[in-house]
Amino acid sequence: MTVLTEARQSTALLSPQSLPLWVGAAVYGLLLLVGPELLNDPDTYSHIALGRWIIAQRAVPFADPFTHTAAGAPWVAFEWLSQLAYALAHAAGGWPAVVMLGAGAVALSLALLTRWLLRELAPIPTLILVTAAFVLMSPHILARPHVLAFPVMVIWVGALVRAVDTGDRPPFRWLPLMTLWANLHGSFTLGLAIVAPIAIEAVWYAADRKRTAGQWALFGVMALAAGCITPYGPELIEVTHRTIALGPVLEVVGEWKPQNFSHLGAFEVILLAGFGYALYRRIALPPWRILMLLGLVHLALAQSRHADVLALLAPLFLARPLAREFGPGPGAAPELALDRAQSVAAAGLVVVASALAALRPVAPDARITPAAAIAATDLRNVGPILNDYDFGGYLDYAGLAPFIDGRAELYGAAFTIRHHRAVTLQNVPDFLQLLKDYRIEATLLTPATPAAGLLDQLPEWQRVYADDVAVVHVRRSSSRVSALSAP
Secondary structure, eight states: OOHHHHHHHHHHTSOTTTHHHHHHHHHHHHHHHTGGGGGOOTHHHHHHHHHHHHHHHTSOOSBOOSOSSSTTOBOOOTTHHHHHHHHHHHHHHHHHHHHHHHHHHHHHHHHHHHHHHHTTSOHHHHHHHHHHHHHHHGGGOOSSHHHHHHHHHHHHHHHHHHHHHHTOOOOGGGHHHHHHHHHHOTTHHHHHHTHHHHHHHHHHHOSSHHHHHHHHHHHHHHHHHHHTOSTTTTHHHHHHHHHHTTGGGGGTSGGGSOOOOSSOOHHHHHHHHHHHHHHHHTOOOOHHHHHHHHHHHHHHHHOGGGHHHHHHHHHHHHHHHHHHHHOOOGGGSOOOOOOHHHHHHHHHHHHHHHHHHHHSOOOOOGGGOOHHHHHHHTGGGTOOEEEOGGGHHHHHHHTOOOSOOSOHHHHHHHHHHHHHHHHTTSSHHHHHHHHHHTTOOEEEEOTTOHHHHHHHHOTTEEEEEEOSSOEEEEETTSTTHHHHOOO
């Protein structure tokens, strides 16, 4: 018996209508199993800190509330609703609840993707595409705001593509989703931008092009207006431009770097396998669909963090053309009722997984958590701190003013690059000047940071703490240096 035959028999045990539930439940359970992996990003600390600030102030910030280098500088919390959600989850159930929120959003997005694809494709090709999507997304599945926007992204783009494929009018009923998306994450600008090429495709194939063009033009204007319904008005649209304007910073921060093809990885395997299969089977795509797909590939190649966008959206663009290859999916037939037993079983799996996760102690990675260094040296009372980039999030969370954290759009390219080059000793004189310019009294760096080694050689600085996570140096002229000295 072939693997494909076995797979068909196994999926036959599940009704197509229940398959999205099982996909969501399985992904949710798997992510809870690897729960700590979702907390491996220092920005999670910052997001919770900002959410707590919003709760305490009962307002959103319009200026930086944390750092000592940009205190009071104009800044907008363009992910404020996600940050509020994570802070509430953390307050309600600690880190396990934060993991469950992020995992639930990813699971829901893949369940929704499964449901959309089943309208065009049979279960087997649907599961292949969803599995590939999960693998592509996995490096960037973190408890951060972008994952809370995933379900909205799938519904929004799925509804637009569905309208084109079926020749329907634009999905006006989904416009409130754009408002929700705009308050969750800055990727909503992609949702706005993608309206144009999809509208052009709709008009291109429409029988009444003038009427169709008018409908989509109205939809685009209304979508733009919906995206401006935020505490900051239309200013959040500008955040995307500010991020792009960071230029060289995008080459320093890991998630913004291009894909690395120096070794064979999952991204390259899936991309080449997809292209190879398309060439072998001579799968044809409409011209506008090709352009949109290539645009998504470009985003994922240029910045590794956009692999999740390619993972979630490419299957939606490919579903109708692939249906001609694999045959129509169960969505082509009249809707059937959900299998009650399977629905209850899938829901039970979610409940059990959540209960077990709530009992399991999880916490962010120790490598981004210099808690011991801060507790041992009482850095709260030393003075201005120069910190490693990856420690900024924890300082926000712990209530200490960082030199820098993950909000590169706040600091700008020049400041962020100067900090990077200084602590990596690409410019030693400027590192010394940086200490003077910002009157730094203490440093909190990783043991591997070159600047930590240099500070050991400088007579005016004293190492007062070191472990596998962080090294603390204090200026000898500080009144607290003797109290901070560690045995």
